[in-house]
Amino acid sequence: MESAAEFNPFQERVKSSFVQMIRSTNQVAAEDLTFHRSSSTEVADSLDEQSDRILSLTSSILKAATKGTDVPAPTLRDEESIEDNWRGIVDVIDSLLERADACLDEFTGVIKRLSPSQQEQAAKAEKKTPAKFPTIYDYGPSKIPKPQLQFERPPDNTDVSPFKPLLRTKPHAIVSLKKSLKSADRSPYEHEINAAKYPPSTYTVSPPVEYLPFDSTTATFVDDMDAVKEMLSELKGAKEIAIDLEHHDVHSYHGLVSLMQISTREKDWVVDTLKPWREELQLLNEVFADPDIVKVFHGSSMDIIWLQRDLGLYVVGLFDTYHAACALNYPKRSLKYLLQKFVNFEADKQYQVADWRIRPLPSGMFDYARSDTHYLLHVFDHLRNELIQNSTPNDNLIDYVLKKSKEEALQVYRRPVYDAATGQGAGGWYDYLSRSSTVLSKEQFAVFKAVHQWRDEVARAADEGVQCVFPKHMLFKVASVMPVDQGTLCRTLSPMTPLARSKVSDLVKVIKDAKAAGATGPEWRDVMKPSKPATLVDAPEGLLTPPVQDTDFPTAGRYEVSQFWGTALDTKQPPIPAEYTAAASAEALRLSFPLPFMPKTVSEAREKLGISGASKPIPHPAQAPAPAPENTNEIFSVKELGGPRKRKPAATDIGDQLPPEEVEDNADTVPLEPAEKLSKNQRRKLNKKNKSASQTTSGENTRDSTPFNYDTAESVFHAQPSQPAGGALLHQPFNPYAKALDAPSGVRKGKKGSSGKGFTFR
Template identity: 70%
Template sequence: MDSAADFPPFQQRLTSSLVQVTRTVGQLSAEDLSFHRSSSVELSESIDEQSNRILSLTSSLLKAATAGTDLPAPSLRDEDSIEDNWRGVVDVIDALLERADACLDEFTGVIKRLSPSQQEQSAAKAMKKTTSKFPTIYDYGPSRIPKPQLQFERHVDNTDVLPFKPLLRTKPHAMVPLEESVKSTDPVMGFRNPYETEIRAAKYPEPTYAVSSPVPYQPWDSTTATFVDTLEGVKEMLKELKSVKEIAIDLEHHDVHSYHGIVSLMQISTRDKDWVVDTLKPWREELQMLNEVFADPSILKVLHGSSMDIIWLQRDLGLYVVGMFDTYHAACSLNYPKRSLKFLLQKFVNFEADKRYQMADWRIRPLPDGMFDYARSDTHYLLHIFDHLRNELAQNSMPDNNLIDYVLEQSKNEALQRYECSAYDTVTGQGPGGWYDYLSRNPTVMTKEQFAVFKAVHQWRDEVAREEDEGVQCVFPKHVLFKVAHAMPLDLGTLFRTLSPVTPITKDRASDLLETIKNAKIEGANGPEWRDVYVKPTRMGRGVPAAEAEQGLLTPPAGGEDFPTAARCEISQFWGAVLDLREPLTPPQYSAVASAEALRLSLPLPPMPRTVSEARDMLVVSTTAKPAPPKPAAAPVEAPKDKEEDNIFTVKGLGGPRKRKSEQAASPDVDDASDVVDIGEKPSKKQRRKEKKNKSASQTPQPEENKEESEPFNYEAAASVLHAQPAQTVTVRRKRPFNPYAKALEAPSGLRKQKRETAGKSFTFR
């Protein structure tokens, strides 16, 4: 292939061949080879011969692929050895894919190969496990770019947890001398911001408060930025910056393959020109000469979202900003729906920022055109955006509420920040990157052993990342940390499956990690649980320890009087007055009033008397006021004697044999034949007529002899209801046992279900 245009046809032919081979292999594997082997000796020998040939070719390819690398070549002797050495085969394939990816990017022009001089220079200082010398967009795997921090004049020391000392060697525009500014005032808090006095006393230029027409920006297509990668270029840029009144500043930072992170680019723009400064050079701290402009209060510095930029400038370059205007706080004070730089570019310039390079590896040199243009766009339009924001702030300001002063005050607070070395307490987990923040943000249930393993593995990962100067996610990501804590592997096989995919950094230290897990599990058997040290969040972000105050990590508040509380609305905007709160009833009120009211509403019952006298009075009133004559009561049945009740009887004795009607009529035990009911038999027509006649006769008015029944019932003389004897005994003669389903059996039968012949079945009749 002579050019990149020849690659797509080649790729298409290669893909077609691979698809055909894969399809053929799939068809072969679908056949019953074991059966064919047993049926033909020649076929079995042929298959074995081809299998050995394929294994030999595969072993040769693996040896060729691992030549010149640290990876051992797996030896495939038979089919069982493939499974035993599968992990090694996967490692070789991964290395080949990474190498092919880098070569394809170089061939298609996405990246460029390092110059020979750079290759020779980086070979001696590259990290031990660099798998490729070709830079590309970064990921969380092994770094493909030689670490630029290895070439810095001041070597990186990630184990230093002492308070950060400012890098300043000189202090331009000083109100307080450098010697006094860098004195340590607190052994714990460390050094203060060297330009603290100058930042607080800074007076902004008059045009910052005035409304004026926005200055047009330079056309994008007809202008370009100057890439500065030499000290001479920095000095020439500094001369031009001293002659202007406003500049725009932005940074590009990389924190994946560096523990603390490094500033990779710095963009500076004026009204007429743009610069992109390479901050990865060994002489990067010589950029302190830019403090002649950055610390000059007469020159306005415009930044967007400067919170981290201020930290990175003083940590890596020793630069401090005096007289800053942060457009982020301006967007906040104007109540914009969005406050990002992308939104401001689209609103005021109608420029759509390409965010594909937002997460790019800014250590790449030389910079691709797309990344260079993206970096330039961050500051090219920023001064024009500042003009629009300044005018809106001035127009919306009130005599008692000047928005410009508010934005400038917030910008000063951002500039007063100072860098502190990131270190966390291994015991309590508090601090930047500590385990306490991980667990509080990711609710999980852990045993004592799992909690101890989590803390130990978290500390192990942090120590390895500091030693290798890599981000902790390059050792293994956060979700893998939780997997290891829950699984608590005790052998290398289980550990590798839990860590999968295993990074080279962790693979080289797998035995050390395994020992850490074992020791932590033993020590954690008698240790605390996560819930014992977790502080439940309350109002204002404060909390109370789960167990006791001495176990907690945060000091509980002394009182709640300093908590601002919101007033409670009496009427809901949605429900209205339906949710009006009422005081709950006391227990006596509830038992006497509420229960009676609830009973009255639930059952339609008349008022019930509470005493016997009230019941007597109510009965007298109801009797005298009743206009209609009372219904005659049924003749009282004479109660049986006690001795008769005590007699022992059986159902069979009561039942007796089946008798004729004549015998029933002549029976001395029953006064009338109608009193005998044959259970289970349907009454005859004559019996039904007689029953109807008796019923009509019972509804006729009774003589005066029953009038005494209308008198009030004497409750006091009445016998006890709880100990009352049965009122009557009905003698029933059953001709056959009682059947409660007799009527159900008399229902008409339904249609019989027809049998259908099931398909595929036959019946044999004998």
């Protein structure tokens, strides 16, 4: 490619090739390669060969990409080494993409290459600059050299003393500059701002002045002092001027005013405020502090701060169109909405978050910056007329907007310094936590405070925004995980910024120390201060309700007892219950669940109930049951209606083979054959049948006995087996599964046919 115009077609061809490659890769990955590998040796060998080739090519590319850099190239020996070195592979790719992006921006003209003379000046500035600032050739996360390194007054982020105004002279002064600088908490132009009288045209309805066509006019780019003085002479003859700023706060700790746009009814200017002589722009106070010239801003809250911090400029006679839109109760208050409403101009907001340090400015960014002020005076005319027309004797909307505008102009810049112990102050950790619903333990709270302070110190030293170290959500993530080794920390902060990657070991030590110290420290909810509930403030008709302060919002308090559940959720450990004995209190018996002792045999049940053997009832001979009513629909089986298959032996056969008590307890149990003629298998079946009959009789006798008294029974919980004098246990502890063990057996399995004797029927 010989020119930047050929880059876009080349980019499209590369993009289409990448898309085709990704589609092919996804198609191969979707196939079941494991199955094909196991089904064919040739396929397995081919896959292994291609895998080795791809690994070799990848290793060669990684080595070529890291040649001449400090990034080590990982070695890929097999597929497992890819997973082990994945973090290193990502670092190489990130570094390669950053360099490619910077080269493409330089090729397409987004970044202007430094001339040899500029490089010499940058090297001199680097020697005068403290070592804590990165060199102009070390781009880091930014592709653009830091312009603040060439300022006549380089930024000092370690200075936490009260800010001193940059003013050298004070045009249009009512109070002298020396007296105005005695108090650092007040604006040097406080008296002038309060005493300012707006021109009579501000209170008069007049037709809006038409703006000049945007396409047929252009703005003047001001980048030297001669152009500044020429612009100043033209501004002095204007009655109203429109002002706007473009700010950059990503790669600078305090931020930088990168552009200033100024427009009159006839002309537009775009001022480069990144020049080393930027503080010489104070001479514009001859116009900015002139009360006879109305300065129109939109949303001037931060613009006023940035002007006095970077350029030493103060505004007297401010008119903020944002407050005018609020007073008129517009559904939207943005400049984009006002331009669309009154000018039918659609602002291209893709440049709103652009890096305004780029030089030279691309045409799109230049036109966007110019459009912010080119139409603003026409919008001011419409708003002024509507404010006057909607005002009443008791509610003057013009006075309300001018009052709010003066309050904006009276703001004073204060350095962003916070108390590390309490977290109070600009950018402090207290503000972060009070706006989050995250619940942190003692250790997590201590880690959050320590890591927040470490991030702030690193950003100050490198003159980068704190988000360039790692963003806010990563701060909460680190506090929650509390990683104490570099591997876990890198995975927690993934993707890592170059600034954080270079100081991983320091951050790990900070986390370890904070976690150990936080074990005995306070929790976040102990430090959080509750505030008063919000109160309603009456506002004049037609105006917005004054904003509620942060201290008006209620915060969570800590209560010892739940207001809803009371003490039901008490987390105290329950007392260990005492053993239940016969002498236990009635309250303990009432709270327990007494269950009766369940005897296993009839004799054991009689012994438990105190029934002697003499009083044992004599079983009567079985009588034939009464015939049941005939029911033709009753379900029956052939086995129930059929007779016995074998002869029943006489009762004397049982008495000859069993003990007397067994004969009595099992009187209804009849063996199939005499005991001496029974085989071993038949005797086992007989014993099983007798046992089943004994359990049935025991259950029937128990049900017929005296009802169990649950009120006087002792609890089975924590019960100990009673032991008589002889030493033998009367009964075992309660077993809730005992009945399940005595359940009748299931259906008998069918007899398996022996080999060679089976039959098949069709």
